Amino acid sequence: MATLRLSPPPSLRQPTARPQRYSYGVVLAAAAVGWLLPGWAAWVLGPALLLGLVLLGVAHGACDQYVVPATHPALARNRARYWVIFLGGYLGLAAAVGLLWWWWPALAVAFFFGLSAWHWGSGDAPAAARYRAQWLAHSLLRGGLIFALPLWFWPAETRALTNDLLALAGAAPVSTAAMQAAAQWLGPLVLAGHALLWASYCLTRQSALALTDMLEALLLSCLLVALPPVLSASVYFVFWHSLQHVLRMNAVMGRPFASNGRALWAELGFFLRRSAPLLAISVGALAVLYGLAWARAASGPALISLALLVASVVTLPHALLVTLGLDVARWRQR
DSSP states (O other): OOOOOOSOOHHHHSOOOOOOHHHHHHHHHHHHHHHHOGGGHHHHHHHHHHHHIIIIIIGGGTTGGGHHHHHOGGGGSSHHHHHHHHHHHHHHHHHHHHHHHHHOHHHHHHHHHHHHHHHHHHHHSOTTOSSHHHHHHHHHHHHHHHHHHHHHHOHHHHHHHHHHHHHHHTOOOOOHHHHHHHHHHHHHHHHHHHHHHHHHHHHTTOHHHHHHHHHHHHHHHHHHHHSOHHHHHHHHIIIIIIHHHHHHHHHHTTOOOOOSTTHHHHHHHHHHHHHHHHHHHHHHHHHHHHHHHHHHOOOHHHHHHHHHHHHHHHHHHHHHHIIIIISHHHHHOO
């Protein structure tokens, strides 16, 4: 493991602002493509998404091994023991999710969607939120927004995506009535929850935080309405969630973001050098898996479902490390 400071950096002890403007710009551009060129959106966004899925999507979890040494240095003093425990725990949780897919695939799909909503929402939750309830509410509502809008505006596409995943796992499909019912209660709940959250920010003299959250919710809503679920979720996952996690992890690894014209490329290069060993293993394993899958079912829906299934297996250990390691100061002490 590369040399790493074994004391929590300032980014873990106090709230710091991360550069969101890069994510804002990409999401706005992608939404514009969806509105102006709906028939060409997949062709225009596809190459950037494929490259981003590797360099950001897959890579953003390839530095998880640095979380514990930075947040709990005493647990990583014995390097050999740490790696045995880390790999055993990480692979054990991934295997547990794999068994869930094997035994109860419908429950595995629901668990994956729910965990993704929490992980994405908590990743976007503001470190500056004054109260723990506000941070928790934001985490749940942001994740709910990302799932509620495709249900409402793209019901057929969302149902097809869900049922393709269920079919890959050998589970019964979800009915149209069930999807409509989910949209009818989730949409108003998320809308009302956001209104209450913004009101709480204003009542506790956090008007700037309320305005920022309103603008982010509006920007993400434009993306989720303009593009079908596969494209909008991919743009968000790669260029918002993964990119911001990369910049956050760089701070954890002792490289705070320096705002200048070449900062982003330098940050990405730093992270990719640190993540290179596990990233190479992950990409190699995915290449073998997709090679086998392509020989059996060379179709878009099957390959997308396979990508989601693989992602779900590693989402649990990754999300736990982020929530219990990086976010603990945000939700425990308020």
